[in-house]
Amino acid sequence: MAVRPRTLAAKAPEERRRRILGAAVEVLRERGYAGTRVADIADAAGTSSGLVLYHFKSLENALAQALTTVEDEFYAEFESDLASAEGALGRLRHMGELGAGAGPAVGDWALWLEIWVRALRDEGARATREALDRRWRGMLRDTIAAGVAEGVFHPDDVDDTTVRLASLMDGLAIQLALADPDMTSERMSALWLAAAAQELRTEPGMLNH
Amino acid sequence: MAVRPRTLAAKAPEERRRRILGAAVEVLRERGYAGTRVADIADAAGTSSGLVLYHFKSLENALAQALTTVEDEFYAEFESDLASAEGALGRLRHMGELGAGAGPAVGDWALWLEIWVRALRDEGARATREALDRRWRGMLRDTIAAGVAEGVFHPDDVDDTTVRLASLMDGLAIQLALADPDMTSERMSALWLAAAAQELRTEPGMLNH
């Protein structure tokens, strides 16, 4: 009658595993990739370092999986939030606000900086981040294309505009992640939407909220 | 008759010191902040690890000084190159091209990623990078203001435009540093100048070269 042939011993291994992964993300945010120790993760998860290595083969692997988790959650939430937006204008506004920190992104931009540095030298990380970037740019491009179809956007060149707006968001995010006094969530969102309005030649005021 | 009261023993200590600093920069580019060892620097400089620690107090300190060196050279070259440009339009074009890798910037964007991650957790690094960013934005803002005075630029808001164009460059640079197949030096420069043309409402074609 067991759903799985394999029995689950101990309390709840899968639950424990997830707790460790969550702890890894937490520590990663606090100390960064280079500063995270196995013992830190174990402490944060309220378990032993032995178990961390038991569930994940190595620290390296644990951190990689932690980052994957973050990325997945990031996009999942992003996409679900976006689904509730109506029309291309609404979707674009959401993108500006979510990217600027209204959602899960807020503490995550720091992690993106870590991912970028990692991607500098790790082939796998590079490929992953490239794929994720393409996914994000794809969402942006689709939104723009939808707006063109609706007749509210009139970009010179959809691809170029997409790359510029995506890159602008990354660049603004750096200042946000580094807590530059000149940058706030609100300003970032406003700056990005203003750029979008220029790029897309929307009617004046269309993208203010 | 000695210029300095202190005698210089050995061959040329100051020269050696500079060689080590250069080696540190080289290794830093190759292996990144987290991956650089004292022995790597010593090897690259053709000396002993003892000497590295003799001239710089610690590895940490050596790397910090190496980064400072890079930053100084970066801006020095940037400013001198810029001085030769005529008019606001010429200066802006230079900024687009230098930033995109025509000059010393090309291998340095990777180092900027490292600096950003470092700034995430090191107060000193954060302050340094903020100051440097302000300096770069200041140059950009001055150029824009000059263009306004010349009557060739007509931005909505000089400050906002400055921040957007500076951030856009950072964002584009990430893809360049990570060798994203969709991004090249030429495309980056073209994308940035096109954005500048939009932001500054230049006459059509003014910023093409």
Next chain:
DNA sequence: CCTCATGCTGAATGGGCGTTCAGGATGGAC
């Protein structure tokens, strides 16, 4: 020539930390 401050070396030291492992506990199967 001496002397001695400064440069310089490479082996030794010591600490930090990833990984391993021997040994328990747990709980389903029978």
Next chain:
DNA sequence: GTCCATCCTGAACGCCCATTCAGCATGAGG
């Protein structure tokens, strides 16, 4: 109850460096 796969623990092991240091080299000053 007995057995065994699976979980889990924390101490022990070793490796990898940063840093220290004892000692040699050099060359200016006298």
